[in-house]
Amino acid sequence: MLLIEADGKALFAEHGIAIPAGHVVTAGDVIAPPADTGPWMVKAQVPVGGRGKAGGVRRCGSPDEVADAVRGMLGGRLKGHAVEACLIEQVAGGAERYLSLMVDPPTYGVRVIYLTEGGVNVEHGDGADRSGRTCAPELAAIVATLNGLLAHEAEAIRAQVADVGRKLAEMLLVRELALAEINPLFVGEAGCVAGDAKVVVDLNAVDRQPRIAELIAARPSIYLDANRKLAEGFDYVELDPEGEIGLVTTGAGLSMMLIDEMTARGMKPLNFCDVRSSQLRGSPQRLVRVLEWITSRPSLRVVLVNIFAGITDLGEFAALLAAAVDASPNLRVPVVARLVGRGAADARRILAEKRPDIAMEEDLHAALDRIAAVLA
Numbered sequence: 568m569l570l571i572e573a574d575g576k577a578l579f580a581e582h583g584i585a586i587p588a589g590h591v592v593t594a595g596d597v598i599a600p601p602a603d604t605g606p607w608m609v610k611a612q613v614p615v616g617g618r619g620k621a622g623g624v625r626r627c628g629s630p631d632e633v634a635d636a637v638r639g640m641l642g643g644r645l646k647g648h649a650v651e652a653c654l655i656e657q658v659a660g661g662a663e664r665y666l667s668l669m670v671d672p673p674t675y676g677v678r679v680i681y682l683t684e685g686g687v688n689v690e691h692g693d694g695a696d697r698s699g700r701t702c703a704p705e706l707a708a709i710v711a712t713l714n715g716l717l718a719h720e721a722e723a724i725r726a727q728v729a730d731v732g733r734k735l736a737e738m739l740l741v742r743e744l745a746l747a748e749i750n751p752l753f754v755g756e757a758g759c760v761a762g763d764a765k766v767v768v769d770l771n772a773v774d775r776q777p778r779i780a781e782l783i784a785a786r787p788s789i790y791l792d793a794n795r796k797l798a799e800g801f802d803y804v805e806l807d808p809e810g811e812i813g814l815v816t817t818g819a820g821l822s823m824m825l826i827d828e829m830t831a832r833g834m835k836p837l838n839f840c841d842v843r844s845s846q847l848r849g850s851p852q853r854l855v856r857v858l859e860w861i862t863s864r865p866s867l868r869v870v871l872v873n874i875f876a877g878i879t880d881l882g883e884f885a886a887l888l889a890a891a892v893d894a895s896p897n898l899r900v901p902v903v904a905r906l907v908g909r910g911a912a913d914a915r916r917i918l919a920e921k922r923p924d925i926a927m928e929e930d931l932h933a934a935l936d937r938i939a940a941v942l943a
């Protein structure tokens with residue numbers, strides 16, 4: 568999961584990587600520049616790259632301009648995300664470099680990329696001299712690689728970048744990150760300063776990473792999906808806040824396939840989820856939670872429950888589903904259940920008895936046709 572820049576920079580600072588002086592403002596805060604000498608950057612804090620090109624990064628010459636920029640961004644949307652926080656910081660200067668360390672699962676290594684031409688075009692793949700290297704995640708190896716790549720640099724600059732590289736590598740390993748990227752990394756006379764932070768944390772490692780858990784918990788709405796996962800123990804990802812079809816599904820691959828199928832038919836799924844039907848342990852609670860999250864979206868028009876049962880008994884599942892719908896008074900849209908596999912006949916009988924309003928299908932396309940009829 569991608570952290571917002573301000574949180575990534577907080578981790579940088581904790582690992583000794585210099586960042587510009589600055590602070591975060593949210594709605595209702597007094598807007599003041601971080602120090603009395605400008606200019607300043609105002610940057611929308613949304614967990615997505617390419618903010619510069621989308622109008623989420625502004626250079627401001629006066630405190631009034633800072634206030635204007637913040638007011639213009641807060642409460643708006645950027646690249647599909649609500650802007651709930653802005654970072655105000657002093658402008659950093661120097662040459663723009665790109666430095667990135669990314670875990671490379673197939674080789675159990677770390678991909679190191681250093682570019683002397685950093686900036687907003689790198690993310691789009693049109694950076695000038697992109698050089699990728701894979702090496703074992705030993706700090707010495709990473710530093711050696713960086714030194715090799717930087718052979719043409721002046722000695723002093725080389726030492727500075729190597730120092731940031733070493734600190735970034737240590738951060739990647741100590742915090743168990745998937746990605747730590749600095750673009751731009753400003754390299755000037757006074758040393759290196761991280762102009763941006765792209766830090767991807769591994770949610771599966773959060774149990775061992777109290778600091779990451781703390782950063783996530785501190786922003787319940789920006790990291791909504793991650794907070795849900797940590798609290799409830801299963802995956803739920805909102806795909807489209809204006810989606811119309813709420814999904815209660817199991818199996819990551821199957822759920823993704825279902826979403827592709829719906830998108831191909833021009834439908835708008837709201838969420839991805841994996842309720843892990845085999846782990847409900849006789850309680851409808853997890854299903855109630857999902858229905859709660861889905862129904863909180865005004866655009867919701869229909870719910871599709873899609874369970875392909877191997878271990879799960881569909882009779883038991885149908886009883887839990889009926890109980891969950893009973894316990895969800897806010898659910899005011901039709902529910903279509905596509906239940907296929909072990910115990911499907913029992914499930915049909917139980918739903919007919921307890922919740923005859925839930926339409927059950929075993930065939931996927933029949934279920935999607937029912938969805939289409941509701942949406943028509």
Ligand code: GDP
Nearest residue numbers: 616617618619624658659686687750751762763
């Ligand atoms: P991104 O587009 O989401 O990656 O946002 P960035 O934080 O990388 O900002 C986009 C661009 O704005 C950078 O590539 C820089 O060119 C510029 N920029 C950002 N911060 C600073 C800064 O402190 N000083 C200067 N001179 N430029 C900056």
Ligand code: MN
Nearest residue numbers: 750751763764
């Ligand atoms: Mn950037």
